[in-house]
Amino acid sequence: MSVSEHQPDLCPHCQSSFEIVYVKFGFACTSLILSCPNCAMSFAREWRAESKALDRLKTLATNTRSFWQGVAGRMDALNLRFWYVLTFLIGAVITSALLRHIIHTYGGISREGIRAGALVIIVAVALAIARKRHQH
Numbered sequence: 048m049s050v051s052e053h054q055p056d057l058c059p060h061c062q063s064s065f066e067i068v069y070v071k072f073g074f075a076c077t078s079l080i081l082s083c084p085n086c087a088m089s090f091a092r093e094w095r096a097e098s099k100a101l102d103r104l105k106t107l108a109t110n111t112r113s114f115w116q117g118v119a120g121r122m123d124a125l126n127l128r129f130w131y132v133l134t135f136l137i138g139a140v141i142t143s144a145l146l147r148h149i150i151h152t153y154g155g156i157s158r159e160g161i162r163a164g165a166l167v168i169i170v171a172v173a174l175a176i177a178r179k180r181h182q183h
């Protein structure tokens with residue numbers, strides 16, 4: 048440890064307690080930059096990998112970071128699925144509107160007939176999707 052022997056957490060000039068400005072977790076050692084609020088002096092400290100508490104803190108920091116990275120990754124996947132579903136729905140609405148227009152205009156089928164047909168198609172599509180889900 049390269050920490051000064053006398054009063055490790057007090058400024059050697061004015062004896063006021065340090066503020067931690069910057070902490071850097073390294074592989075072998077942890078660097079800490081401390082500053083005295085009174086004298087505006089900065090001190091760099093290094094801990095070799097022998098402090099159990101700092102090791103635990105380092106592990107915790109790493110775990111927390113990987114946890115949030117995992118959450119971010121899952122959010123991305125969720126977003127992607129959401130946009131896929133939304134695009135699919137918009138496409139389906141446009142397609143059905145176009146189909147209804149074409150069938151009504153050129154096929155001469157009444158709106159009631161189209162509605163019944165659309166219901167049948169929706170049920171068929173839903174069944175197809177459900178069957179596909181079961182296969183996975």
Ligand SMILES: [Zn+2]
Binds near residue numbers: 058063085087
């Ligand atoms: Zn000081």
